[in-house]
Structures are given as C-alpha cells and as structure tokens.
Amino acid sequence: MSEQIEQAISREYEAGFVSDIESDTFPPGLDEDVIRRISKMKDEPEWMLEWRLQAFRSWQKMEEPDWAHLGYEPIDYQEISYYSAPKSMKDRPKSLDEVDPELLRTYEKLGIPLHEQEVLAGVAMDVVFDSVSVVTTFREKLAEAGVIFCPISEAIREYPELVKKYLGTVVPRTDNFFAALNSAVFTDGSFVYIPKGVRCPMELSTYFRINELNTGQFERTLIVAEEGSYVSYLEGCTAPMRDENQLHAAVVELVALDNSEIKYSTVQNWYPGDENGVGGIYNFVTKRGVAETNAKISWTQVETGSAITWKYPSCILRGDNSVGEFYSVALTRARQQADTGTKMIHLGKNTTSTIISKGISAGNSSNAYRGLVKMGPNADGARNFTECDSLLIGDTCAAHTFPYIESANPSAIVEHEATTSTVSDDQLFLCQQRGLDIEKAISMIVNGFCKDVFRELPMEFAVEAGKLLEISLEGSVG
Amino acid sequence: MLKIEGLHANVEGNEILKGLDMTVNPGEVHAIMGPNGAGKSTLGYVLSAREEYEVTAGKVSFKEQDLLELEVDERARAGVFLAFQYPVEIPGVSNMEFLKESVNAVRKERGQEALTAAEFLKRAKEACKQVNLPLDFLKRGVNEGFSGGEKKRNEIMQMIMLEPTLCILDESDSGLDIDALKVVADGVNSQRSDDRSFIVITHYQRLLDFIKPDFVHILADGKIVKSGGPELAKEVEASGYAWLENHEEASA
Numbered sequence: 001m002s003e004q005i006e007q008a009i010s011r012e013y014e015a016g017f018v019s020d021i022e023s024d025t026f027p028p029g030l031d032e033d034v035i036r037r038i039s040k041m042k043d044e045p046e047w048m049l050e051w052r053l054q055a056f057r058s059w060q061k062m063e064e065p066d067w068a069h070l071g072y073e074p075i076d077y078q079e080i081s082y083y084s085a086p087k088s089m090k091d092r093p094k095s096l097d098e099v100d101p102e103l104l105r106t107y108e109k110l111g112i113p114l115h116e117q118e119v120l121a122g123v124a125m126d127v128v129f130d131s132v133s134v135v136t137t138f139r140e141k142l143a144e145a146g147v148i149f150c151p152i153s154e155a156i157r158e159y160p161e162l163v164k165k166y167l168g169t170v171v172p173r174t175d176n177f178f179a180a181l182n183s184a185v186f187t188d189g190s191f192v193y194i195p196k197g198v199r200c201p202m203e204l205s206t207y208f209r210i211n212e213l214n215t216g217q218f219e220r221t222l223i224v225a226e227e228g229s230y231v232s233y234l235e236g237c238t239a240p241m242r243d244e245n246q247l248h249a250a251v252v253e254l255v256a257l258d259n260s261e262i263k264y265s266t267v268q269n270w271y272p273g274d275e276n277g278v279g280g281i282y283n284f285v286t287k288r289g290v291a292e293t294n295a296k297i298s299w300t301q302v303e304t305g306s307a308i309t310w311k312y313p314s315c316i317l318r319g320d321n322s323v324g325e326f327y328s329v330a331l332t333r334a335r336q337q338a339d340t341g342t343k344m345i346h347l348g349k350n351t352t353s354t355i356i357s358k359g360i361s362a363g364n365s366s367n368a369y370r371g372l373v374k375m376g377p378n379a380d381g382a383r384n385f386t387e388c389d390s391l392l393i394g395d396t397c398a399a400h401t402f403p404y405i406e407s408a409n410p411s412a413i414v415e416h417e418a419t420t421s422t423v424s425d426d427q428l429f430l431c432q433q434r435g436l437d438i439e440k441a442i443s444m445i446v447n448g449f450c451k452d453v454f455r456e457l458p459m460e461f462a463v464e465a466g467k468l469l470e471i472s473l474e475g476s477v478g
Numbered sequence: 479m480l481k482i483e484g485l486h487a488n489v490e491g492n493e494i495l496k497g498l499d500m501t502v503n504p505g506e507v508h509a510i511m512g513p514n515g516a517g518k519s520t521l522g523y524v525l526s527a528r529e530e531y532e533v534t535a536g537k538v539s540f541k542e543q544d545l546l547e548l549e550v551d552e553r554a555r556a557g558v559f560l561a562f563q564y565p566v567e568i569p570g571v572s573n574m575e576f577l578k579e580s581v582n583a584v585r586k587e588r589g590q591e592a593l594t595a596a597e598f599l600k601r602a603k604e605a606c607k608q609v610n611l612p613l614d615f616l617k618r619g620v621n622e623g624f625s626g627g628e629k630k631r632n633e634i635m636q637m638i639m640l641e642p643t644l645c646i647l648d649e650s651d652s653g654l655d656i657d658a659l660k661v662v663a664d665g666v667n668s669q670r671s672d673d674r675s676f677i678v679i680t681h682y683q684r685l686l687d688f689i690k691p692d693f694v695h696i697l698a699d700g701k702i703v704k705s706g707g708p709e710l711a712k713e714v715e716a717s718g719y720a721w722l723e724n725h726e727e728a729s730a
Contacts, residue, residue, distance in 0.1 A: 426566040430565065432551040433526055433554050433559075434554055434583075435551055435554040436551060436579055436580060437551050441551075444571055444576070445571065448569055448570030449569065451570035
C-alpha cells in the first residue's frame with residue numbers, strides 16, 4: 001500500500017523490545033498483547049490498560065465506515081506497527097544539509113527560523129537550544145495560573161482523577177471505528193486543564209510547535225475548561241513535518257463547563273502524497289466538544305495536507321444558551337481527497353451555532369463538505385446558520401456538499417446557504433492586467449475566498465495560513 | 479511609443495479587427511470612437527493580451543519592444559494599463575491588498591524598491607481623494623458591492639497608483655452621470671504628461687468634452703476609417719454614425 005507499510009511488512013520480527021527507548025519499534029500487528037505492551041511502555045495504571053482493552057474488544061467487532069466520499073485501498077490493520085518511538089539520534093540527519101531541499105524551500109517561504117527548521121526536519125541535536133528556555137518560561141507562567149498542560153501519558157500518571165473523570169465522556173470508546181482504535185492504541189497527545197475562572201495566560205501555540213513532535217500516529221487530546229475559564233489552543237503547524245506514519249487516527253475531546261470558552265485551531269499540513277497520491281497520510285480524526293450552560297466551543301481548521309482527510313469537528317450544545325462554531329478551509333489538489341465538515345447537535349434551549357466552510361479544489365482532487373445540524377426536542381429557540389462555499393480551480397477537480405438537517409423542535413431556526421464558484425477568467429485577467437503573475441493572482445483570489453475563516457485564526461497563524469495556501473497552490477494552474 | 483500596423487484579430491473564429499493601423503506618440507491622447515460592434519473594446523483587449531483574443535496578422539510595437547510577444551502581466555508591468563468597461567469583483571480581497579501587490583509588482587519590474595506601508599498608504603489616500611472615493615474603499619473588497627460609478631472611479635484610482643505609460647480607457651464613461659463623468663475625466667487629466675499616452679475608447683462624444691483628445695479616430699468594421707482632430711468628434715455628435723454606411727459603400 002505504501003512504502004512505509006511495505007517497510008513495516010518487510011521488517012524482520014524483533015523479539016520483544018529492548019529498553020533503549022530511542023530505537024523501540026513494535027513489529028506489525030495488533031492484539032491484546034500489543035496493547036498491554038503499549039500500556040506498559042507508558043507506565044500506565046491498571047485502569048487505563050483495562051480501558052484500552054475494552055476499546056480494543058469493541059473495535060474488533062466494528063466495521064470500518066464506508067459512507068464517506070473517499071476512495072482508497074482497504075487498510076490492513078495487522079500490517080501496521082502500533083508503536084514507534086522517535087528515531088534515534090544517529091539515524092537522523094546531522095544537519096539541514098542532509099534534509100530534502102524541497103522541504104527547506106517551503107520552510108524558507110513560511111519564514112520559519114533556522115533552529116525551528118532543524119527541529120521540524122528532525123535534525124539530531126543533543127545540545128539544548130534557545131527555545132527550550134522559552135518553554136521553561138511558558139511552563140512557569142502556566143503553573144502560576146494553575147493551568148495544567150502536559151502530555152496525556154503524563155496526565156494519566158499525575159492527574160488520574162481528572163483523566164478518569166473526563167476521558168471518553170465526549171467521544172466514547174465505542175463511538176466509531178477509528179475512535180475505538182485510537183482508544184485502544186493511542187500513544188500520546190496533550191492534556192489541558194484550565195481551573196475555574198482562569199483565563200489561560202497565553203495561546204497554547206508556540207510552546208506547542210516546539211514540543212509537539214513525534215506524538216505518533218494515534219494522538220489523544222483532552223481539554224477541560226472549568227466554569228468560567230477560557231483557553232485558545234493551536235494544534236499543528238503550517239510547516240510540513242517529517243512523519244514516518246501513514247495512518248493517523250486522532251481523537252480530540254473538549255469539555256467546556258458552564259460559562260467557559262474553548263477555541264481550538266488546527267493547521268494540518270501533513271504529506272499529501274505525490275502527484276498520484278502515493279505515500280500520503282491517511283487522516284481519520286474524531287474531534288468533538290460538549291458545551292454546558294452558556295459555554296462556547298469554536299473550531300477553526302485549515303486543512304491542506306494528507307492524501308485522505310476524514311474529519312468532522314463537532315459540538316454538542318448540551319447547556320442552555322451554549323454556542324458552537326465551526327470555521328473551515330479545506331484545500332485539496334493533485335489526488336487529495338477530503339470529506340470534512342461538522343455536526344452541531346443542539347440539545348439546550350437558545351443554543352446557537354455557526355458553520356462557515358470553504359472548500360477549494362484543484363488538480364484531480366475531490367473535496368466534500370458533510371455536515372449535520374440537529375435540533376433536539378428541547379432546543380427551544382435554537383438557531384443555526386450555515387454557509388458552505390466551494391471554489392473550483394480548473395476543470396478536473398470535484399466539490400461535493402452533503403448537508404443534513406434534522407429538526408425536532410418547531411421553534412428552532414436553521415439557515416443554510418451554499419455557493420459553488422470558480423476562479424473566473426475575468427478575475428485572473430484583472431489581476432494580471434494590474435501586473436500580478438498568475439500564481440500570485442490565484443493565491444490572492446483564494447485567500448480572499450477564505451477571509452471569513454482566516455479572521456477567526458489567531459493573528460500569527462492567519463498570516464502563515466495565507467502563505468501556506470499560496471505554496472500549496474503553486475503549480476496547480478496550467 | 480505605440481505603433482500598430484495591419485492588425486488583424488479574431489474572437490472565437492470571427493475576425494473583429496481587419497487591418498488596423500495607428501501610431502501613438504508620448505504624451506498624446508487618442509480617442510477611438512465608433513458604432514457598437516466596430517471592434518473598439520477588442521482593440522483594448524488585444525493590446526492587453528486577453529486570452530480569447532487571437533492576433534492573426536500585424537505588428538504592435540510598444541516602447542521598441544514587440545508587444546505581442548509579452549504575456550498579460552508582462553505587458554502590465556511594462557506600462558500598459560486597461561481601465562475596464564465592466565470591472566469584475568474579487569470578493570474578500572481588499573482594495574488595499576490588491577493595490578499594494580500590484581504597485582509593488584510594477585515597481586519591481588522598473589527596478590524600484592517596494593513602497594513602505596506608510597508611503598503606500600499616503601499615495602493611496604491621495605489617489606482616493608483625487609477620484610472622490612471615501613478612504614474606507616481601501617478596506618473593501620475589490621469592486622465588491624460597488625456601484626457602477628464607484629467601479630469606474632476605482633479603475634482610475636488604480637491607474638493613478640500604477641503610473642502606467644499607456645492608458646487604455648474602455649468606455650470609462652458608460653453608465654456615468656455628469657458628476658461622476660467629471661470626476662473620472664479630472665482623474666485622467668491629472669495624469670496627463672509628456673511621457674504618458676492615452677487611448678480613450680468611447681461611444682459618445684460627451685467624455686471628450688472633458689478629456690480633450692489630440693486625435694480622434696473612427697473605428698468601423700475593424701478598421702480606422704477616418705482620423706482627425708477634436709472636431710471629428712463634434713461631427714459624430716452632430717450626425718451620428720449613419721454616414722459610415724455611405725462611407726463604406728463609397729469605399730467598397
């Protein structure tokens with residue numbers, strides 16, 4: 001199926017694993033024994049192992065969903081290795097001179113500082129570099145505010161009561177095939193806890209960019225915002241990261257208690273594969289949040305990477321007056337396929353949700369928006385507004401929209417607007433007649449199309465996202 | 479500056495320009511008049527390299543270069559500016575961003591430094607004032623929700639900012655009331671100089687009351703059938719284009 005998996009298959013069986021943590025990689029295959037080993041590697045308590053095993057047993061009885069508008073070869077889950085530790089220092093590039101020049105060119109265009117380039121490209125460095133001290137400063141500042149922000153494996157050991165209380169409450173173990181798989185085998189991810197009434201003193205971003213490397217293919221994130229608290233969390237990075245894993249199945253759970261707000265922004269730029277889609281990442285993600293009374297959850301995503309994207313960040317608006325938002329830009333080109341959107345489940349009274357989705361298709365790609373707006377019987381006065389726009393570049397790509405609306409409450413109002421447009425010859429001609437070359441013209445038009453979403457991103461990210469689109473679109477116009 | 483010789487051009491297989499000759503020297507203003515369908519707008523599009531307009535014969539030199547060899551954006555950066563008859567909207571792209579990118583692309587070609595944010599803003603504000611557009615226009619999407627008159631003034635503002643050497647105005651007067659027409663004309667007149675030339679395409683003589691041309695050409699059936707001074711426009715005003723038919727019969 002892919003080079004990476006072929007490599008995994010052709011790898012000789014390594015009996016057990018040695019304790020040198022840097023070179024640990026499990027042989028391909030998945031059974032209860034593998035799960036026990038993952039749990040042991042992570043030094044987990046018994047309850048966590050039991051939780052994983054139950055997820056695994058459920059997963060074995062489940063079938064991979066096939067309703068998405070995606071086409072790919074069946075995945076053989078026994079051919080995948082479920083634990084691969086970071087590459088050892090000696091296997092990594094010694095300096096940027098040994099890194100793919102194409103990757104470096106992209107970093108340069110994004111204006112990424114040199115030392116961060118080294119981290120992103122996985123250059124071996126045993127010397128502590130500048131940004132580590134930055135991290136320490138951040139840690140101190142967060143600790144002062146009482147905010148917990150740590151790898152989830154650490155949280156399982158250090159804050160078991162909190163993890164036990166919330167893990168799996170938003171995305172249950174048996175929620176869906178990929179979520180069950182993730183629950184069984186997740187290797188790491190982040191845990192965030194914002195105490196009552198605390199406004200997180202910083203965007204959890206720069207910190208993240210430097211630290212969140214090698215989280216592995218099965219990432220698990222849990223964010224809990226106590227009453228009246230606020231946090232803005234940024235996931236991912238505009239720079240393409242080196243990644244050895246092809247199948248990604250992450251789960252993100254957000255718990256927004258009364259009067260709290262969680263803003264979750266994602267920029268996803270994993271390897272999309274070559275012109276024929278070979279070797280790209282398969283990204284099957286379950287992201288969901290529960291908003292209690294007067295709470296607000298806002299998802300913003302810029303998705304430009306991966307060969308396959310299957311992702312529906314959703315909000316369960318359980319409390320009265322709670323608010324859900326979903327802002328999305330999904331760009332596909334070459335042979336990329338995306339089936340992405342959201343679910344807004346209105347349970348409480350006077351709940352409101354906004355969905356702004358911008359899909360851009362180029363090349364031979366396929367881009368689908370799939371969204372559900374559901375008004376429960378008690379959702380008196382609930383409102384949704386959905387705007388779903390598709391932009392086509394060229395005539396060999398496809399855009400699809402699958403909106404589902406279910407209303408069980410006559411006082412609820414659902415509005416849906418959808419448009420499909422192309423980058424018109426008139427627009428290109430105007431731009432070029434004013435001196436812009438065609439690539440600049442297209443990126444400008446596309447950025448304009450995405451403006452409503454970009455303005456929801458934290459400032460620094462918005463600028464990077466614009467540049468990212470420009471780079472992604474290079475060469476997509478004949 | 480511009481020399482057109484025996485220019486023939488097709489649109490979708492139909493020949494629209496059928497041997498057009500014209501010479502424009504630096505600082506001159508040439509008006510092109512003629513009935514609908516004569517090929518006036520086609521001339522503007524051919525000179526700016528619009529894709530659907532195919533040159534089948536003839537030569538065009540611009541500042542000693544073969545203009546026909548250059549792509550749309552190359553011509554623009556070389557100093558050819560077309561003010562559109564129907565300017566298109568680019569939603570979400572602010573006038574400010576659009577102008578800044580354009581101005582800097584043109585400046586780069588000329589070997590000039592990119593404008594600083596402050597200098598750019600200063601110039602943009604002045605240009606806005608010149609065409610009587612409020613400053614918040616700079617923040618609005620390119621032509622997004624603009625009235626017809628605002629779009630036309632916006633074109634002139636772009637012209638002022640880009641400092642081209644050859645300005646082609648394609649019916650910049652159409653759909654304008656007299657006040658808006660004066661604003662457009664004032665904008666154009668303020669840009670007249672010894673090294674900048676204009677081709678003013680118009681159906682009506684009215685615009686030429688405000689933009690005084692050095693030469694007037696009558697374009698009919700893909701050719702210039704008559705050239706003269708400003709008095710020619712008055713003649714058209716008085717007698718319309720009906721006389722052209724006689725002219726064609728006579729020349730046939």
